[in-house]
Amino acid sequence: MNTQNELTEGRGATPTPRRTSGPESVLRPAVDIFETSEGITLIADMPGVSKNRLDLRIEANNLLLEGTIGIAPQENMAALHADVRATLYRRSFVLGNELEASKIEANLKDGLLTVRIPKRAELRPRRIEVKS
Amino acid sequence: MFGNIGYSTHPLFTEMRRLEQELDDLFGGSTPWTGGIRSTPPGTFPAINVGSSDDSVTVYLFAPGVDPQKLDITIQQNVLAVSGEREITPDPAATYYRQERFSGDFRRVVSLPDDIDPDKVDATYREGIVQIRLQRRESAKPRAIQIREEAGAPS
Numbered sequence: 001m002n003t004q005n006e007l008t009e010g011r012g013a014t015p016t017p018r019r020t021s022g023p024e025s026v027l028r029p030a031v032d033i034f035e036t037s038e039g040i041t042l043i044a045d046m047p048g049v050s051k052n053r054l055d056l057r058i059e060a061n062n063l064l065l066e067g068t069i070g071i072a073p074q075e076n077m078a079a080l081h082a083d084v085r086a087t088l089y090r091r092s093f094v095l096g097n098e099l100e101a102s103k104i105e106a107n108l109k110d111g112l113l114t115v116r117i118p119k120r121a122e123l124r125p126r127r128i129e130v131k132s
Numbered sequence: 133m134f135g136n137i138g139y140s141t142h143p144l145f146t147e148m149r150r151l152e153q154e155l156d157d158l159f160g161g162s163t164p165w166t167g168g169i170r171s172t173p174p175g176t177f178p179a180i181n182v183g184s185s186d187d188s189v190t191v192y193l194f195a196p197g198v199d200p201q202k203l204d205i206t207i208q209q210n211v212l213a214v215s216g217e218r219e220i221t222p223d224p225a226a227t228y229y230r231q232e233r234f235s236g237d238f239r240r241v242v243s244l245p246d247d248i249d250p251d252k253v254d255a256t257y258r259e260g261i262v263q264i265r266l267q268r269r270e271s272a273k274p275r276a277i278q279i280r281e282e283a284g285a286p287s
Binding site for chain 1: 174176178179180181182183184185186189190192194195196197198220222223225226227228229230231232233234242244245257259260261263
């Protein structure tokens with residue numbers, strides 16, 4: 001059984017972010033992804049993103065996370081230093097068929113996005129009794 | 133196919149190049165911070181942006197999921213230090229595929245412009261970003277200089 005493929009990072013389905021500096025560059029949020037018997041949980045660091053600036057959607061088995069940093073620098077402000085050089089976060093993952101994409105739950109708090117994707121009930125692991 | 137446009141001379145492209153240069157300057161491509169003794173490798177948690185205006189300096193700390201009550205922010209002269217922790221306790225029953233998020237204690241130190249007033253600081257936390265705003269000293273702000281007319285000057 002290849003569980004590693006249940007939530008694999010998307011390739012091709014969404015445009016590859018340009019890794020250059022400039023207005024179009026994209027931030028790749030750091031994520032933790034883990035699986036329990038109930039389903040898969042994804043936690044993404046997306047500081048600065050509020051609920052109305054978050055776009056979480058599923059397109060053809062792709063889970064797409066997108067969000068924009070909402071802090072508006074003051075007028076006449078010049079950057080002295082910037083570790084973060086873009087305002088758009090984007091990352092996508094391919095969901096496995098055993099996951100119930102229609103029952104995804106998401107929560108956003110303090111810049112942390114938590115996404116829970118349940119497994120189809122009939123596909124949750126069952127203990128197999130061995131008859132003697 | 134695009135060879136005839138003349139990248140170097142076409143006004144559109146020279147304008148684009150100027151914009152790129154401006155963006156590089158704005159986003160720290162060539163600021164005194166680059167290569168500073170306190171600079172840290174990319175990806176150090178929490179990420180920091182610093183902006184300055186005529187009357188204030190603002191430090192943005194990208195610290196999602198950090199309890200602001202547990203943050204320790206100190207300032208001495210013009211050196212700002214922030215320390216805290218973000219403990220992520222993994223679920224022992226789960227299978228982990230990715231653990232990219234920072235977990236543990238952190239401390240970051242940044243040197244700010246010399247003219248900030250350490251007594252006029254205010255910090256807020258919103259959506260995972262700590263915003264620390266420091267006022268600049270009055271004497272350092274730009275002032276317009278009035279030209280007065282000399283009395284009895286020939287007109």
